[in-house]
Ligand SMILES: Nc1ncnc2c1ncn2[C@@H]1O[C@H](COP(=O)(O)OP(=O)(O)O)[C@@H](O)[C@H]1O
């Protein structure tokens with residue numbers, strides 16, 4: 001009876017009973033706050049994305065031209081007498097230069113391109129590296145003397161700039177290196193297929209060049225310098241960092257001394273990199289007497305800088321391994337070391353590897369400490385001869401090379417600086433990709 | 447008739463496996479275990495009961511020196527295993543733990559295959575000369591832990607992929623694989639459902655034939671079901687230690703009685 005009487009008329013009579021179909025004021029406010037918060041988050045992400053897109057667009061737009069280069073293609077007959085005469089003269093390259101210019105003149109005449117310029121003025125179309133390039137070829141291939149050889153000579157940086165839209169007729173009005181009249185010829189030469197812009201491998205693999213020859217400059221030698229430095233960093237920072245973290249995290253007693261060490265490792269991570277640079281200069285070069293500007297010194301300096309990063313991330317990933325795993329291992333009679341190396345370390349490995357690669361990536365992009373130990377950009381002009389020379393001979397590194405180019409006056413170098421940034425970013429992205437893959441590969445659940 | 451007499455006698459006069467005297471444990475300043483004397487017999491299930499925080503786990507960890515891994519823990523007194531002081535300077539806790547196995551509250555299989563979980567102990571102690579012997583140990587241990595039938599077709603599957611009750615039995619198999627003499631279990635069923643609990647309890651009763659088993663439990667029914675001896679701890683003291691039947695029907699101490707009847711908890 002009572003069951004039947006309650007739901008009927010009693011419910012509306014109270015009047016205060018809230019309906020689930022109507023939101024009360026509190027819930028409305030709460031929902032509004034949540035919606036606002038989500039909106040803030042989305043806006044923040046959008047702003048971040050905008051910056052990223054702007055950055056990428058700027059880098060690609062400014063840097064992409066560095067990967068192509070304008071070349072002048074000429075077939076030159078290597079006459080034995082002419083070469084003998086050139087080698088006998090005092091300034092050997094000048095006669096090679098004459099041969100190239102004569103060939104250019106002859107080729108233009110053959111194509112029906114008319115000009116009243118003399119050979120020397122016309123030669124400004126070519127990079128001043130052209131004679132050296134030809135002579136090097138002759139010295140390396142003496143057996144080809146007497147044949148007709150096709151050469152791809154670099155065009156001068158102004159011609160290259162014209163082809164990329166950086167140089168205009170107006171900007172050349174008062175330029176001593178090239179005149180607007182040259183550009184008319186360049187247009188015709190391009191039509192005749194003598195001047196052509198192609199992919200520029202020597203930007204990726206070449207060496208730095210002098211201030212006056214941006215068209216010849218490449219980042220390859222600096223890349224090698226970076227590579228040898230990273231070898232040093234990896235070989236030192238990974239084992240030292242991981243060993244130190246394992247000791248601190250798993251074995252060290254908890255006392256004042258270890259606390260002190262712990263605090264100082266965190267402090268080291270916050271030290272500006274230039275301080276590590278001056279430390280490297282004082283310790284490795286002045287005290288120990290290692291050679292200046294050598295990748296081994298750069299590597300040692302960057303190792304100091306990378307160690308705290310590796311230690312901190314390794315300790316964090318060791319901490320993240322559940323203590324029950326350690327207890328399980330100890331419980332079946334494993335020693336402390338066995339429990340660490342058989343169980344804890346494998347589980348911490350993805351984190352350790354990620355931390356190491358992030359540390360390496362930081363080191364790869366570091367510029368300031370390198371400048372202090374003399375690894376400045378213009379040093380990267382020769383490939384090292386072998387492994388020992390790679391570690392010990394003066395070299396630069398990619399970021400220092402980029403900085404060097406950005407500093408130089410000629411806009412052609414500015415373009416190369418951006419191009420260098422693209423290569424550096426490609427390396428960093430590859431490293432991050434490896435970090436992600438390793439993480440996937442080693443990740444296990446418990 | 448004679449046979450029956452003999453077995454009865456052997457049940458009554460069991461060897462003392464572990465004998466603890468005057469055991470004190472401190473965590474820094476906290477005095478967690480006070481003056482505990484206990485004698486644990488071979489081929490017996492001994493249950494430690496008591497309200498939570500009374501020191502059951504702490505005392506259990508003294509028996510295989512797991513307390514050594516806690517920096518601030520300090521153990522005093524003597525604990526003899528077969529008459530040898532396990533806290534003697536010459537004793538390596540690693541060797542001790544192979545003899546005194548442990549099963550933990552939360553199932554904690556290694557994130558490896560079922561086979562590797564069980565084989566880990568025998569491997570590090572060099573108990574098998576070749577793969578065949580190791581296979582044999584793994585099978586025997588899994589059989590002892592009543593897991594063989596469920597696991598024999600998936601030995602290479604990850605141990606973490608088993609159900610909670612199976613994981614705990616895997617941990618028991620892992621513990622018995624090193625041929626321990628004593629098996630310590632710290633609330634082995636507290637993370638399990640009633641069916642899995644029943645299976646593990648049955649298993650504990652079987653394990654008694656080969657081992658001396660010490661089990662910590664917060665469930666009095668469980669203690670009553672599986673153990674022959676029961677020790678009641680309260681605030682770090684061992685209040686009463688006797689035959690399980692006696693503790694549950696006719697306790698001597700009033701604190702035991704209040705706990706049993708649900709007045710302390
Ligand atoms: N690792 C530890 N560090 C400090 N104190 C602890 C630690 N483990 C246990 N204790 C303390 O020792 C006492 C007994 O704990 P425990 O043995 O875990 O009790 P039980 O297992 O009976 O619930 C508690 O007061 C607890 O706070």
Ligand SMILES: [Mg+2]
Pocket residue numbers: 502503504632
């Ligand atoms: Mg406990």
